[in-house]
Amino acid sequence: MRQVTIYDIAKEAEVSISTVSRVLNDTAPVKGSTRAKIEELIQKYNFQPNAMARSLLKQETGIIGVIVPDLTNPFFPEVFAGAEHEAQQSGHTFLLSNSIGDYAKESEYLSIMREKRVDGIMFLGGRINLRHCEEHLVQELVQCASVIPTVLVNGGLRNTDLIRVATDESAGTALAVRHLIELGHTEIGFIGGESNMTTTSIKLRAFRKAMKDAELEVREEWMLPDSFSIDSGKRQMLNLLAMKERPTAVFCVNDYTAIGVIKAGVEAGLSIPDDMSVVGFDDIPLAHHFIPELTTVSQQAHELGRTAVKVLKAMMSNEKVKKLTSLEPQLVVRQSSGAPMR
Amino acid sequence: MRQVTIYDIAKEAEVSISTVSRVLNDTAPVKGSTRAKIEELIQKYNFQPNAMARSLLKQETGIIGVIVPDLTNPFFPEVFAGAEHEAQQSGHTFLLSNSIGDYAKESEYLSIMREKRVDGIMFLGGRINLRHCEEHLVQELVQCASVIPTVLVNGGLRNTDLIRVATDESAGTALAVRHLIELGHTEIGFIGGESNMTTTSIKLRAFRKAMKDAELEVREEWMLPDSFSIDSGKRQMLNLLAMKERPTAVFCVNDYTAIGVIKAGVEAGLSIPDDMSVVGFDDIPLAHHFIPELTTVSQQAHELGRTAVKVLKAMMSNEKVKKLTSLEPQLVVRQSSGAPMR
DNA sequence: GCAATAGGTGAAATGCATTACATACCAAGT
DNA sequence: ACTTGGTATGTAATGCATTTCACCTATTGC
Numbered sequence: 182m183r184q185v186t187i188y189d190i191a192k193e194a195e196v197s198i199s200t201v202s203r204v205l206n207d208t209a210p211v212k213g214s215t216r217a218k219i220e221e222l223i224q225k226y227n228f229q230p231n232a233m234a235r236s237l238l239k240q241e242t243g244i245i246g247v248i249v250p251d252l253t254n255p256f257f258p259e260v261f262a263g264a265e266h267e268a269q270q271s272g273h274t275f276l277l278s279n280s281i282g283d284y285a286k287e288s289e290y291l292s293i294m295r296e297k298r299v300d301g302i303m304f305l306g307g308r309i310n311l312r313h314c315e316e317h318l319v320q321e322l323v324q325c326a327s328v329i330p331t332v333l334v335n336g337g338l339r340n341t342d343l344i345r346v347a348t349d350e351s352a353g354t355a356l357a358v359r360h361l362i363e364l365g366h367t368e369i370g371f372i373g374g375e376s377n378m379t380t381t382s383i384k385l386r387a388f389r390k391a392m393k394d395a396e397l398e399v400r401e402e403w404m405l406p407d408s409f410s411i412d413s414g415k416r417q418m419l420n421l422l423a424m425k426e427r428p429t430a431v432f433c434v435n436d437y438t439a440i441g442v443i444k445a446g447v448e449a450g451l452s453i454p455d456d457m458s459v460v461g462f463d464d465i466p467l468a469h470h471f472i473p474e475l476t477t478v479s480q481q482a483h484e485l486g487r488t489a490v491k492v493l494k495a496m497m498s499n500e501k502v503k504k505l506t507s508l509e510p511q512l513v514v515r516q517s518s519g520a521p522m523r
Numbered sequence: 524m525r526q527v528t529i530y531d532i533a534k535e536a537e538v539s540i541s542t543v544s545r546v547l548n549d550t551a552p553v554k555g556s557t558r559a560k561i562e563e564l565i566q567k568y569n570f571q572p573n574a575m576a577r578s579l580l581k582q583e584t585g586i587i588g589v590i591v592p593d594l595t596n597p598f599f600p601e602v603f604a605g606a607e608h609e610a611q612q613s614g615h616t617f618l619l620s621n622s623i624g625d626y627a628k629e630s631e632y633l634s635i636m637r638e639k640r641v642d643g644i645m646f647l648g649g650r651i652n653l654r655h656c657e658e659h660l661v662q663e664l665v666q667c668a669s670v671i672p673t674v675l676v677n678g679g680l681r682n683t684d685l686i687r688v689a690t691d692e693s694a695g696t697a698l699a700v701r702h703l704i705e706l707g708h709t710e711i712g713f714i715g716g717e718s719n720m721t722t723t724s725i726k727l728r729a730f731r732k733a734m735k736d737a738e739l740e741v742r743e744e745w746m747l748p749d750s751f752s753i754d755s756g757k758r759q760m761l762n763l764l765a766m767k768e769r770p771t772a773v774f775c776v777n778d779y780t781a782i783g784v785i786k787a788g789v790e791a792g793l794s795i796p797d798d799m800s801v802v803g804f805d806d807i808p809l810a811h812h813f814i815p816e817l818t819t820v821s822q823q824a825h826e827l828g829r830t831a832v833k834v835l836k837a838m839m840s841n842e843k844v845k846k847l848t849s850l851e852p853q854l855v856v857r858q859s860s861g862a863p864m865r
Numbered sequence: 866g867c868a869a870t871a872g873g874t875g876a877a878a879t880g881c882a883t884t885a886c887a888t889a890c891c892a893a894g895t
Numbered sequence: 896a897c898t899t900g901g902t903a904t905g906t907a908a909t910g911c912a913t914t915t916c917a918c919c920t921a922t923t924g925c
Contacts (some may be wrong), residue, residue, distance in 0.1 A: 183582075184640070184670055185911060196553070197875045202913060210872055227666050231576045232638040233584070234911030237880045240525075244618070244639075252600040253808065261594060264620050274635055276586070277619040279607050289558040293616055297586075324569050328526055411812050444812050466595065470753050470786050472814050512653070539905045544883060548893060552902060576881030579910045 185226040194219045205230060236298070245293035245493060246276045248287060250306035254409060254437055255465040256482055257305060260334065263486025264303065271298065271494060280306075282375070290322040296327055301493040302331040304350075330496035334489050336379045344496065346489045346506045350380060350462075353478040353510030354387035354432070357460045360476070360512055361430045362395050365522030366458060370403035370428035372417045373438030381406055383464070384434055403428050414441020417513075422449050427520070430458035436465045436477055443473070443517060454519025463476075464513055478519035479511045527568040536561045547572060574765040578640070587835060588618045588636035590629060592648035596751060596779055598824055599647060602676065605828025606645065615642065622648075624717070624742020629661040636796045643835040644673040648720075672838035676831050677822075678721045686838065688831045688848045692722060692804075695852030696729035696774070699802045702818070702854055703710055703772045703815060704737050707864030708800060712745035712770035714759045715780030723748055726776055726804070745770050746751040749780075764791050771864070772800035776806045778819055785815070785859060796861025806855055818860035 187205075191198040196215060203209045204219045211219075215313060222228070236242045245268060246506055249257045265275065275298060278290040302325055305422045325331050327341050361369055371388050374381030385406070394400045405420060407413035414433060418441065421427050433439035439461030443453045453459055453473055461468060464479035488506055495502045529547075533540040536555060545551045546561045553561075564570070578584045587610060591599045593845065618641055620632040636644055644667055661680060667846055668685050673686045690812050703711055713730050716723030727748070734741045747762060749755035756775060760783065763769050775781035781803030785795045795801055795815055803810065806821035837844045 182551075186910085198912075199876080200874060200916080203874090206913080212873060215873085229634065229638045230913095231579070231640060231911050232635075233579045233640060234880090235913070237573070237575045237579060237882095237911080238913050240880075252603060253597065253599060255595065258594040258600060262621060262623075272635075274632075275619055277617055279604060281604075290616075292571065292700070293614075296571045297616075298573060298575060344876090411808070419909080440809075440812055444814065447814055466753070467782075467809065470782055472786065472789055528880085535886050540882075541884080541906080542904060545904085548883080550884080551904090554903060559904080572883095576910090578882070579881080580883050582910080 184231070187228075187230060190219065190226070190228055194222055198327045201204060225249075240298075241300050242298050243273055244276050244297065244299045245273050245301045245303060245490065246278070246297070246299040247303045248278050248280055248290055248294075248305060250280055250282050251409070252277075252279045254435070256435065256463045256480070259372050259465070260305060260486035260489075263483035263488075264490045265486070266324075266483070267487040267490035267494075269426055269508075273490075274353075284315055284318050288318040291321045291325050293407060295329065296309070299329065301490075302326075302329055303334060303489050303493065304331065304336065305334045306380075314418035329491050332489050332492050332496075333505070334485060338379075342504065344492060344502055344504060346485065346492055346508075348480045348485060348508045348510050350383045350480075350510065351387040353462065354384045355391045356510065356512040357432055357462065357476075357478050358388055358391035359395070360514065360518060361432065361460060362397070362460055364430070364458060364518060364520070366428075366430040367397050368400070368403075368426075368428040368430070369397070370400070370405065370421060370431040371403050372407070372421075372431050372433045372442055373409060373413055374406045374434035375408050378408045379490070381434060385434075388432060398426070398483075404430075406434075409435050409437055411437045411441040413446070414438035414443075415445040416441075418442040418445035419449075420450075422446075428457070430460075430518070433461045434457060436461035436463045436468050436475055438465075439475055439477065439517070440471060443471070443475075454517050458519045459517045461517070469515060471514035471517075476515045477513050479513050481508055484508060526573070527570045529570075529572060530652075532561060532564050532568070532570055535682070536564055539587060541673055545581075574810045582640075583642050584640050585615055586618050586639065587615050587832065588620070588630055588632075588639070588641035590620050590622055590636075590644070590646050592622055592624050592751075592863065594619075594621050596777070598777065598805045598822070601824035602647060602828035605825035605830075606832045607828070608825070609829040609832035609836075612644035615832075624648075626657055626660050630660040633660075633667050637671065641671060642839055643837065644668075644676065645669055645676060645831050645834075646673065647676045648678060672788045672835050674831050674834050674838075676827060680721075684846060686844055686846060688827065688832060688834055688850075690822045690827060690850045690852050692725045692822075692852065693729040695728045695804065695822070695854075696850065697733045698854040699774055699804065699818075699820050700730055700733035701737070701798055702860060703802060704733075704854065706737070706772070706800065706860060706862070708770075708772040709739050710742070710745075710768075710772070711739070711761060711768040712742070712747065712773040713811045714747050714749070714763075714773050714775045714784055715752050715755055716748045716776035717746045723776060726774075730774060742770070745773075748776075751777050751779055753779045753783040753786070756780030756785075757787040758783070760784040761791075762804045764788070764793075770799070772802075772860070775801060775803045778803035778810050778817055780860070781819070782813060784808075785813075785817075796859050800861045801859045803859070810855070811857060813859075815858035818857045819855050819864070821855050823850055823852070826850060854864060 187198045191201045280287040335347045405417040461475045461477035464477045468475035529540045533543045622629040677689045747759040803819040804815045807820045810817035
């Protein structure tokens with residue numbers, strides 16, 4: 182059934198559409214009796230003005246497009262919740278797309294968002310690094326950013342000047358590694374993360390630097406990037422377990438891989454943290470419910486989402502925004518990193 | 524900066540907008556040279572037709588509105604992923620809203636979706652039961668359903684005939700309880716779930732029936748609905764632990780509460796499943812990574828999402844759909860329910 | 866008593882793409 | 896030579912709400 186339009190209301194109230202519009206938006210005085218009649222009809226037909234017609238004219242949709250790599254990883258819903266929280270006040274809603282790390286999909290979604298004239302774009306996950314196959318995505322992203330306020334959340338992009346909001350993952354990594362070192366560990370591994378992702382490369386670099394700063398050797402066979410899933414943690418832990426020598430502690434790129442590592446360790450008969458210390462990254466809600474509780478680096482996911490939307494809103498109202506808004510991560514010490522080594 | 528429109532392209536190509544439109548949609552033959560020139564300009568300006576203008580005319584937006592109670596609970600992202608999977612082919616995208624169980628928000632979002640003229644609505648979580656405060660939400664939902672294809676996912680609503688897609692949670696509960704009984708348990712508790720939610724009442728009823736069928740007594744002090752969070756599981760487990768007599772097994776309304784129960788148990792020095800058997804519901808991805816691995820009832824979340832969108836698409840093309848599409852849950856026996864009692 | 870102002874309302878332009886209808890051209894068929 | 900039909904393209908209507916401009920009526924001030 183066709184929905185009721187402003188014309189239907191106007192006709193039945195025997196006024197022009199302008200008058201109905203005035204009642205709707207309260208933009209000009211309307212006679213009490215006329216207003217009453219119109220309001221009654223609006224009520225009666227449960228009339229909702231067509232947002233598209235309005236958007237077409239106003240040149241704004243009230244929609245923010247969000248692209249996340251994997252909503253199934255609890256980190257992202259947290260960010261999203263933060264974003265939603267901030268968007269609440271301004272009445273923005275979200276067009277959400279899950280790219281599951283598929284470059285083609287990501288640029289396709291981006292183009293759909295441009296088509297739909299979203300008011301802003303939030304691109305999460307930063308699975309970007311200039312490699313040939315991603316050329317197109319990068320191009321599309323830059324294209325989008327030139328017409329639509331766009332922020333990159335936790336993901337940089339070399340040779341472009343897109344606005345970014347990000348946790349200082351480098352500092353976070355240093356925090357985690359230093360914590361392990363302070364506990365007495367000298368043999369530390371690195372697990373998880375697709376190597377072509379910004380976040381992975383940042384963490385890898387920071388890891389190496391922290392080790393170097395402590396004058397510790399980085400053992401290349403213990404550097405095991407993979408992906409961000411629980412299974413990748415398991416897989417790499419199994420690899421580690423098969424080695425003659427293994428580290429006494431591992432740094433994991435996120436909590437999901439940390440959970441995988443612990444799980445595989447426990448299945449192999451290890452006790453975590455007694456036989457191996459594990460730290461994660463993100464502080465997903467589950468981190469402090471897992472057994473053992475995860476020592477991890479909190480990204481303040483909620484805040485990250487909020488900030489991203491704040492920046493987006495500032496851009497929408499043509500305010501100047503910083504090229505990079507950085508959030509400080511925090512080390513959350515719990516059980517999985519264990520006690521100081523004797 | 525204003526985006527390029529079809530008029531801009533037409534002007535520069537020295538043709539009418541219809542011709543440009545024809546090139547865009549390939550709806551009629553266009554002379555090779557003209558087409559080439561237009562295509563070149565489209566490329567040059569990276570022109571994307573305005574989806575709103577098109578939607579306004581076509582009376583469809585290509586958007587499906589989704590309302591989930593809590594994206595932070597891993598069950599929902601799974602459902603969403605399934606929905607997205609199915610929507611891929613038809614090119615639908617999602618307007619997603621997180622209601623966090625707030626009735627006011629839910630009906631507000633519903634009204635926004637109506638305003639935005641989404642092509643379909645997927646309402647998850649079924650936090651509905653006719654109580655006074657929810658009157659408005661119910662009304663809004665029925666209102667929506669009368670103009671927009673709408674499906675309720677895992678949530679019924681008395682006295683209405685909204686289309687539903689749901690796991691047979693009743694059968695699932697029976698599966699879980701019977702499993703515990705078969706293991707030799709006779710003293711079984713029930714934990715979690717807000718009592719005004721459809722899913723909770725279904726599970727409560729099914730639980731009682733399963734107990735009765737086995738001629739077991741339901742101990743009212745062990746019936747502990749609360750909410751769906753990990754913390755509610757913890758909280759109720761603590762209540763249980765404070766009792767003089769406690770059950771040897773508990774059925775939890777979802778995996779999150781089960782995790783809370785186990786966690787609180789372990790913290791209190793119990794060993795799960797040796798000291799108490801625990802079964803959950805949903806089979807979230809983490810269920811088989813948790814320590815101990817969760818025995819749970821799989822809802823086939825992904826399939827649920829897919830099915831919901833399938834039904835929605837059928838409704839959009841005016842096909843007749845069943846009032847209720849039911850999915851069979853499956854018991855997944857893992858560690859947390861333990862071995863048969865001696 | 867007349868201008869100025871405020872209240873109340875309608876007509877028409879606007880935003881942008883799609884599409885039915887109209888028109889123009891050219892080649893083939895009778 | 897004239898109809899027929901395909902190809903190629905333009906004009907105008909359409910979808911729906913907002914907003915500017917114009918206009919009318921009734922008051923208020925001087």
